[in-house]
Amino acid sequence: MTAPHGNPLAGGATGPDALRPLLDTVLDALRTGAQDRYGPLPAGGPDTVTAHVRTALGDVLPDHGTGDHEALRTLVHTLATGAADPAHPHCAAHLHCPPLAVAVAADLAAAALNPSLDSWDQAPAASAIEALLTRALAAEFHDTPHPDALITTGGTEANQLALLLARERHGPHLTVLHGANAHHSVPRAAWLLGLPPATELPTPTGVLDPATLAHALATTPGPTLVTATAGTTDAGLIDPLPAIADLCDHHGADLHIDAAYGGLLALSPHHRHKLTGLGRAHSLTIDLHKLGWQPVAAGLLTVPDTALLAPLAHQADYLNATDDTEAGLPDLLGRSLRTTRRPDALKIATTLRSLGRDGLTHLIDHTCRLAQDFARLLDTHPHFELHAPPTISTVLFRPTHATDDDVATLRRTLLHQGRAVLGRTHADGRLWLKATLLNPHTTAGDLDTLIALLEGSTHR
Numbered sequence: 001m002t003a004p005h006g007n008p009l010a011g012g013a014t015g016p017d018a019l020r021p022l023l024d025t026v027l028d029a030l031r032t033g034a035q036d037r038y039g040p041l042p043a044g045g046p047d048t049v050t051a052h053v054r055t056a057l058g059d060v061l062p063d064h065g066t067g068d069h070e071a072l073r074t075l076v077h078t079l080a081t082g083a084a085d086p087a088h089p090h091c092a093a094h095l096h097c098p099p100l101a102v103a104v105a106a107d108l109a110a111a112a113l114n115p116s117l118d119s120w121d122q123a124p125a126a127s128a129i130e131a132l133l134t135r136a137l138a139a140e141f142h143d144t145p146h147p148d149a150l151i152t153t154g155g156t157e158a159n160q161l162a163l164l165l166a167r168e169r170h171g172p173h174l175t176v177l178h179g180a181n182a183h184h185s186v187p188r189a190a191w192l193l194g195l196p197p198a199t200e201l202p203t204p205t206g207v208l209d210p211a212t213l214a215h216a217l218a219t220t221p222g223p224t225l226v227t228a229t230a231g232t233t234d235a236g237l238i239d240p241l242p243a244i245a246d247l248c249d250h251h252g253a254d255l256h257i258d259a260a261y262g263g264l265l266a267l268s269p270h271h272r273h274k275l276t277g278l279g280r281a282h283s284l285t286i287d288l289h290k291l292g293w294q295p296v297a298a299g300l301l302t303v304p305d306t307a308l309l310a311p312l313a314h315q316a317d318y319l320n321a322t323d324d325t326e327a328g329l330p331d332l333l334g335r336s337l338r339t340t341r342r343p344d345a346l347k348i349a350t351t352l353r354s355l356g357r358d359g360l361t362h363l364i365d366h367t368c369r370l371a372q373d374f375a376r377l378l379d380t381h382p383h384f385e386l387h388a389p390p391t392i393s394t395v396l397f398r399p400t401h402a403t404d405d406d407v408a409t410l411r412r413t414l415l416h417q418g419r420a421v422l423g424r425t426h427a428d429g430r431l432w433l434k435a436t437l438l439n440p441h442t443t444a445g446d447l448d449t450l451i452a453l454l455e456g457s458t459h460r
Contacts, residue, residue: 033080043418155260231261
């Protein structure tokens with residue numbers, strides 16, 4: 001059979017030569033798409049965007065192909081024109097970071113070579129990179145002899161794995177206690193794993209109150225897992241971790257801390273005090289596609305001892321035959337519940353090598369300072385009300401004298417106009433606008449412009 005030489009592959013000795021001209025087309029389309037979009041997201045709302053996409057794509061599966069360059073030019077331009085671009089300083093609604101160029105470039109190499117981390121013979125170097133990276137990062141959070149970590153798709157998968165490991169330690173009658181401020185993936189994981197419905201504890205101040213937790217632990221029979229949060233999705237708040245860890249020790253409960261948002265503050269001498277007690281958890285969720293500036297996906301589940309991961313061990317003869325493992329081939333199946341798995345460790349390891357500890361810490365500190373600056377601007381502005389100084393990089397605010405309907409309408413108006421992407425959340429019985437600042441290139445001028453834009457939209 002004749003090989004289809006008109007369809008070059010990304011790998012092999014000739015792969016880079018085939019990719020180079022295609023990358024020029026992709027980069028041009030990214031540039032022109034951003035120029036045509038102009039703002040942080042496309043104007044017009046969902047119907048308009050869908051209509052533009054439908055017109056650009058036409059027949060999704062045409063009878064005859066248009067060729068590589070036309071397809072890339074059309075699809076990438078369409079994607080970029082219709083994107084909510086987190087690299088724009090006014091795109092600040094969610095924990096959705098602008099990825100570093102070096103991380104994206106490393107991700108291209110991973111895609112080109114396409115290693116799959118379900119067996120060593122599919123990913124010899126990638127599996128070694130992952131093993132070295134996960135143990136090094138785990139040691140940043142656990143001062144123990146044998147810390148370890150698993151690469152996950154993000155905080156949701158890491159939380160699910162944490163509950164799974166706790167269930168395997170304690171059995172199917174495990175009770176999960178979490179604050180109302182916890183990520184929605186925690187009670188959902190309890191449901192998914194067939195555990196009793198998770199118990200939600202009220203958090204009227206935004207964080208888990210030790211007295212409330214103490215009462216729940218004293219009145220909850222059987223094995224218990226407490227899930228605390230270091231960086232809530234609504235306001236970036238951090239639960240009182242030392243007091244929670246003390247209560248778990250006193251009552252014999254396991255502790256999992258969802259630090260998807262705030263965990264990397266531990267790298268910063270200026271901010272790590274906010275995470276005192278983090279290393280006392282049985283497991284931690286960390287997310288590097290938030291304050292780590294990685295392309296999705298880049299999550300971690302860390303544990304203080306690699307033995308805690310033993311319940312994930314699994315055997316499939318075609319991937320980790322016993323005699324192969326005994327002969328020294330690494331067994332990778334116990335490193336995830338997924339089988340086929342991308343080498344997401346590559347982009348993380350490349351970023352850490354490129355920036356170093358001081359470079360990454362600088363980005364973290366700078367981003368947190370931006371949030372403090374934005375909060376001060378709002379607090380002194382006569383037309384806005386600040387909810388509270390930010391703990392990490394999330395700022396809650398609202399126009400003074402506005403109703404909740406006014407706040408919701410303002411947010412949607414800016415979205416439809418393509419002028420700003422802000423989040424929304426309830427706190428203290430009212431609806432607030434939420435700016436989650438994760439772009440380290442945002443300037444003071446960008447913040448001034450955002451406030452002027454909001455002020456103009458409020459007072460039309």
